[in-house]
Amino acid sequence: MVTDPVVKVSGLKVGFQGRSVIRDLSFELRPGDCLAIIGPNGCGKTTLLKSLMGLLPFEGQIRWSREARLGYVPQRVAADLQLPLRVKELLEAKARLLKLPAAEVERVSHEVDLAPEVLNSRMGILSGGQFQKALIAFALLGSPNVILFDEPTASFDELTEERIYALLHALQGEKGITLILVSHDLSVVYRYADTVLCLSKGKPCMGPPKEILTPEALEELYSAPPKYYQHIQDRSEP
Amino acid sequence: MDNSQSYGLALALVFALTAGFVGCFALMRRMLLASDVISHLALPGLGIAFLLKVNPLAGGAATLFLGTILIWKLQGRAGLATEAAIGVVFAAALAVGAAVTPREDLVEALFGALPKLSLGGFLLGLAAVASVIVGILWLKDRLILTLFSPDLAAVTGVKVSRLELCFLLLFSLLILAGLRFMGALLASALIIIPASTARQLTGNMASFLWISPLVSLLSVLVGYGVAIAVLKTSTVAPTIVVVSAAAFGASLVGKRTSGSN
Numbered sequence: 001m002v003t004d005p006v007v008k009v010s011g012l013k014v015g016f017q018g019r020s021v022i023r024d025l026s027f028e029l030r031p032g033d034c035l036a037i038i039g040p041n042g043c044g045k046t047t048l049l050k051s052l053m054g055l056l057p058f059e060g061q062i063r064w065s066r067e068a069r070l071g072y073v074p075q076r077v078a079a080d081l082q083l084p085l086r087v088k089e090l091l092e093a094k095a096r097l098l099k100l101p102a103a104e105v106e107r108v109s110h111e112v113d114l115a116p117e118v119l120n121s122r123m124g125i126l127s128g129g130q131f132q133k134a135l136i137a138f139a140l141l142g143s144p145n146v147i148l149f150d151e152p153t154a155s156f157d158e159l160t161e162e163r164i165y166a167l168l169h170a171l172q173g174e175k176g177i178t179l180i181l182v183s184h185d186l187s188v189v190y191r192y193a194d195t196v197l198c199l200s201k202g203k204p205c206m207g208p209p210k211e212i213l214t215p216e217a218l219e220e221l222y223s224a225p226p227k228y229y230q231h232i233q234d235r236s237e238p
Numbered sequence: 239m240d241n242s243q244s245y246g247l248a249l250a251l252v253f254a255l256t257a258g259f260v261g262c263f264a265l266m267r268r269m270l271l272a273s274d275v276i277s278h279l280a281l282p283g284l285g286i287a288f289l290l291k292v293n294p295l296a297g298g299a300a301t302l303f304l305g306t307i308l309i310w311k312l313q314g315r316a317g318l319a320t321e322a323a324i325g326v327v328f329a330a331a332l333a334v335g336a337a338v339t340p341r342e343d344l345v346e347a348l349f350g351a352l353p354k355l356s357l358g359g360f361l362l363g364l365a366a367v368a369s370v371i372v373g374i375l376w377l378k379d380r381l382i383l384t385l386f387s388p389d390l391a392a393v394t395g396v397k398v399s400r401l402e403l404c405f406l407l408l409f410s411l412l413i414l415a416g417l418r419f420m421g422a423l424l425a426s427a428l429i430i431i432p433a434s435t436a437r438q439l440t441g442n443m444a445s446f447l448w449i450s451p452l453v454s455l456l457s458v459l460v461g462y463g464v465a466i467a468v469l470k471t472s473t474v475a476p477t478i479v480v481v482s483a484a485a486f487g488a489s490l491v492g493k494r495t496s497g498s499n
Contacts, residue, residue: 053393072393079386083266084443093382094394122441138390
């Protein structure tokens with residue numbers, strides 16, 4: 001049975017001060033898909049995510065399904081570190097706004113392994129990893145069926161990163177959550193993504209990881225030789 | 239003290255509590271200086287109202303709210319030119335107000351005077367202040383999300399620009415309620431200083447939201463007492479602000495001594 005797309009993008013164009021960042025991009029995602037967006041710095045990955053969420057002006061069409069509930073984990077938050085705001089207060093504010101029961105805060109905190117002492121800490125004094133976990137918990141509140149990640153595990157150690165991606169993969173499998181993630185870690189992209197979208201100065205390309213993440217394609221995309229992309233060699237070895 | 243003076247003092251105390259509460263959000267939103275600009279916007283309207291011998295609050299309200307919308311529109315744009323424009327609006331409002339206000343009314347327009355209110359005037363002022371409190375409480379969770387991250391708030395469904403306008407208008411309504419006794423120059427002081435004091439004393443939001451109103455209330459009580467009983471003046475605002483600033487100074491000393499955050 002063919003399900004309706006959760007998002008349909010047609011002819012998307014985004015520009016800043018006369019400079020075109022995204023040109024004529026079209027794609028659609030079905031529920032449960034995992035789309036990874038890759039590309040060199042400055043190619044428009046975060047711009048694309050923000051446009052999808054309506055945070056930036058754009059030309060073209062972005063149509064979300066009526067049932068789409070978005071969760072967003074940004075790459076960074078320019079929040080005032082002196083803010084007298086604890087993690088728990090931030091989560092509870094969102095829970096109240098979405099009219100969620102108080103137990104939801106506890107549930108999402110448990111899902112991302114946020115310790116009670118971290119919940120009661122000010123956002124400004126958290127370590128990078130704790131801060132990102134708080135953002136992920138924030139995104140999971142309200143049971144989104146689409147989660148947009150902008151390099152959310154950049155501050156994590158390898159074990160925690162594995163846990164977070166395993167959690168997301170489980171959410172995708174169990175609840176059919178659609179994932180749209182930006183990641184520089186191509187091994188993560190290769191393992192978890194169904195579809196890869198490459199943004200670069202030229203025309204964007206899109207397809208399954210095996211087709212897109214070839215050494216030749218990556219060399220063209222990043223202007224770097226394929227020897228850095230160990231996962232390709234690892235996968236190709238018997 | 240007769241009834242009209244009692245009503246004036248009662249409204250001043252209610253204003254103080256509300257100003258301390260709203261000041262917490264203004265400080266977290268880093269708009270304390272903008273709040274100073276907003277209070278000055280009332281001055282041209284006050285001056286014109288004095289000239290035309292109509293209710294000064296009506297004139298003050300007109301320029302206050304129109305100016306607030308102008309500031310909101312300017313803040314929507316980023317860049318140095320916008321900050322310069324806000325600076326021009328602030329300076330121009332102060333200059334125009336000072337120029338048009340009759341000399342005999344200028345001190346009262348700038349620094350206020352403890353108003354003698356009828357019961358109707360008191361109830362109207364009380365309604366204005368109550369509207370601000372109800373409005374801020376209604377918007378509290380949206381404000382918290384937006385001051386942490388406007389992007390995350392927008393994805394959660396908060397209309398960030400509209401929220402900004404609502405907050406600015408509630409802020410202006412609060413300034414209006416305090417205009418008669420604090421004056422256009424000092425009306426924002428009870429919003430700025432107690433919140434800054436409270437922030438020195440606590441890093442916890444729940445505590446922050448009650449310490450600031452308490453400091454504001456005590457500033458008015460002590461300042462009023464000193465102005466009336468010692469200085470024998472009905473221009474109470476400067477004394478209130480001095481007391482409030484002294485409290486801030488004490489909080490800095492206390493913080494340095496304890497080494498707390």
